[in-house]
Amino acid sequence: MFEYIQILGQEVYKILFVLVPILVSVAMIVWLDRRVWGLVQKRKGPNVVGPFGLLQTLADALKYIFKEIIIPASANKAVFILAPIVTMTLALVAWAVIPMSEEFVLADINVGVLYLFAVSSLGVYGIIMGGWASNSKYPFLGAIRSAAQMVSYEVSIGIIIINVLLCVGSLNLKEIVLAQKDLWYVIPLFPMFVIFFISALAETNRPPFDLPEAEAELVAGYQTEYSGMMYAMFWLGEYANILLMCAMGSILFLGGWLPIIDLYPINLIPAPIWMIIKILFLFFLFALIKAIVPRYRYDQLMRLGWKIFLPFSLFYLVLTASFLFYFDKLPKGNF
Numbered sequence: 001m002f003e004y005i006q007i008l009g010q011e012v013y014k015i016l017f018v019l020v021p022i023l024v025s026v027a028m029i030v031w032l033d034r035r036v037w038g039l040v041q042k043r044k045g046p047n048v049v050g051p052f053g054l055l056q057t058l059a060d061a062l063k064y065i066f067k068e069i070i071i072p073a074s075a076n077k078a079v080f081i082l083a084p085i086v087t088m089t090l091a092l093v094a095w096a097v098i099p100m101s102e103e104f105v106l107a108d109i110n111v112g113v114l115y116l117f118a119v120s121s122l123g124v125y126g127i128i129m130g131g132w133a134s135n136s137k138y139p140f141l142g143a144i145r146s147a148a149q150m151v152s153y154e155v156s157i158g159i160i161i162i163n164v165l166l167c168v169g170s171l172n173l174k175e176i177v178l179a180q181k182d183l184w185y186v187i188p189l190f191p192m193f194v195i196f197f198i199s200a201l202a203e204t205n206r207p208p209f210d211l212p213e214a215e216a217e218l219v220a221g222y223q224t225e226y227s228g229m230m231y232a233m234f235w236l237g238e239y240a241n242i243l244l245m246c247a248m249g250s251i252l253f254l255g256g257w258l259p260i261i262d263l264y265p266i267n268l269i270p271a272p273i274w275m276i277i278k279i280l281f282l283f284f285l286f287a288l289i290k291a292i293v294p295r296y297r298y299d300q301l302m303r304l305g306w307k308i309f310l311p312f313s314l315f316y317l318v319l320t321a322s323f324l325f326y327f328d329k330l331p332k333g334n335f
Helices: 001-040 056-066 078-098 112-133 136-166 173-178 190-203 228-252 273-292 298-326
Strands: none
Touching: 001 056, 001 078, 001 173, 001 273, 001 298, 056 228, 078 228, 112 136, 112 173, 112 228, 136 173, 136 190, 136 228, 136 298, 173 228, 190 228, 190 273, 190 298, 228 273
16 A cells, blocks of 8 residues: 555656746746747847746736636536636647656656647637537637647548658657657758648747737637636647647757757767747747738638648658668658
């Protein structure tokens, strides 16, 4: 009995060791997002609360905690309350399989990629639940848009991931990183990396694809009726998902925790630091795009996903498979 409690204690400690840094980093990247946005527009961004405005996000979070939660009279209360919880939980649960270094991973499972793909696909349910339970036309329209958008771009993300899997021959995220010791996949699969990045923007409802919450048309989309901590949970889930997509991009294409060059002064930097640098680099691009690109129209968004990205990623998949087969480079023994 005591052994079971001890094992349970260790697992809880591990989970907290992963969760707490994620929640802190979500607060930090919101600050980074706003700073980048400010710099592009030649203004300061948050710079009052704390040094360099670092505590601004914390102040915002406290404001949400103390705000009253208002549930509309016509809403389906149970589903309305459950929606932000589902969104946030799924965004955080996905981090269980992300390896920060060769030793530091919460759950080293053989189907890590499949798990990530499944959990990120489930994220849309929270948004649909929130939109439907609000019992108001704007949130419902936002939720429908969001569902259609996420489903459309998941198809091309799936095909892009298959490109990487063909080169590795394993679904384990650790093995995907270790397979990039000699060459990062961003070089041979560069078009796929670009499409993955743009699809990740659409998948996480980031500008220029932030149509589910298009302020001009849908007020705040599926979040319209939410307030207080429930709104903050949606917001937390959204940023945790963005970080997750950045982590996926760095694992699949940028060699995860591997250093840029395996030479003496550079390889002294600890592996998790490299992983964090790559995630931050991708997030910086996310923030930059938010500041400089105008919003897409809905039909343009769908056309891009189905008529451009899907055929091109399928074509590149055939190209990758043909190249690996012709030059006898297919991974052996793992399938």
